[in-house]
Amino acid sequence: MCPSTAMIGHAAFGTGPMPLYERYHDGGLAEYVRVPASHVDPLPDNVSFDVGAKLHDLGNAVRALRQTGMPASGRLVITAATGTMGTASIKFARFFGARELVLVGRSDSRLEALRPLAGGLPVKTVALEDLPGWEEDGSLTRRLVELLPQGADAVLDFFPSGPGSAQAMAALGTGGALVHMGGNTSMLPFSIRDMMHHCWRFVGTRSCTKKDTDLVLNLLASGQVTADDLITHRFPLSRLAEAMVVTGSRKEPIWMAIVHPDAA
Template sequence: MLVAVDPSRPCGACELCLQGHPNLCLHLRFCGLFPDDGALSELINVPASTCFRLPEGIDPVAGAMLEPLGVAIHAVRLGGIKAGQSVSVHGAGPIGLLVIQYARRAGANPIFVVERLPWRRKRAVAFGAVPVSDGTGSPVDQILSLTNGRGVDVAIEAGWAGELVQQALDATRFGGRVVLVGIPDDDTLTMRHSTARRKGLTLMFSRRMKFTYPEAIQSVRKGEVDVTSLITHRFPLSAAAKAYSLNESYGEDVVKVMVLPDSQLLV
């Protein structure tokens, strides 16, 4: 039987778990964090409660993508996106590209994308986003111009949370909502207070995801979200170090790099 594994293991008994927020569990364990093994191995022992059976026809590699897809689903949910609302996505890495697809599924229109790497921007456009960072002028000015000076209903930051945070605030309309998904290198958040205050913005910080696997599986099964095309590179387990360094390089055409314990999946 093929299953997808949620790498997190909430305790199920703490205040946050009992309030329905297992992603905020106070005693969270996680695959790859001591004392739990990570997935860079041919076999891994996990509790059945963290396994989700995959229906026939779902590629095992797509099954592994349900984790990042869950992060995107959670972010779109936090944005409270309704049909017809305008959205901007700042950063189109794997998470941003999944956010774009899921926002579109939620009925968002238009969806603007700010992404400096051309091959990632091209993919965002293929998923229906309008690019606003082609190097000719400010992305924020372009978003404001394309929304008649109003700004978007919801902005989702899915980059490294540096300058993109202020950019997301600037792109959002008065009374709008900003979801912060990216994790900054220096663990610091910088933004102009007046932008958020004067616009009366709602800021949502996204922490992993919760209750997303069943929905993610159905979305992939129905073809509503394309996860497999994001996998640009595949490596066998023996070349895991190479996979990590390629991912870190942000080299041309790199979107999602995957390490496969079963070499039959390398094809």
């Protein structure tokens, strides 16, 4: 959240001087990696290195949930729910005020597999394959309003493109918030007056803070949350090219993937 924000081994996003990134930029596929001691998070004994590799994905989900300001009614919609951020958000939703989930994804089969992640919360699903023409006719909004007649209290929006973000936002109740972390370049069809009239909030979030990852580690250490089941794909380094194709295409169900440094 600072002017020199960056991810070691990934990218620099800041607008100011980047001394940390210039000095510490080698990523996890390097043979040796040097990092600032202040950036090291000791893993609890019950947390695997595999889960540790996904700590910041989990932290991103926690930050997004914190930004919703969920009221007691806790009606939460999660779009693109079958991806990395969607599944992580489902895992942690109950700790941040969610009391009812509506999950939006491409198919019934992929959505049904998510129910065990909700930790006992009531779950409803919306499969886009069952809404032909939804991009043009607004039927995603109508379906969400059917499921939540009082409107959603919050939407966690991970749509990377298209009209889904706007249609989900249109299903918000008065005072609701849409938190977006999908990188959607589509324009919202709402005027500022519309936002004012409905008392809606739009919150953009792109990463997480140390406070968010500390919360994740505390929940994992206490056993209140487990995350090993979120990792559906593991690749050795020798199959890195294949891993990039699989994770990029999403043709098969994939939640989280990791690359191991061994060549087995």
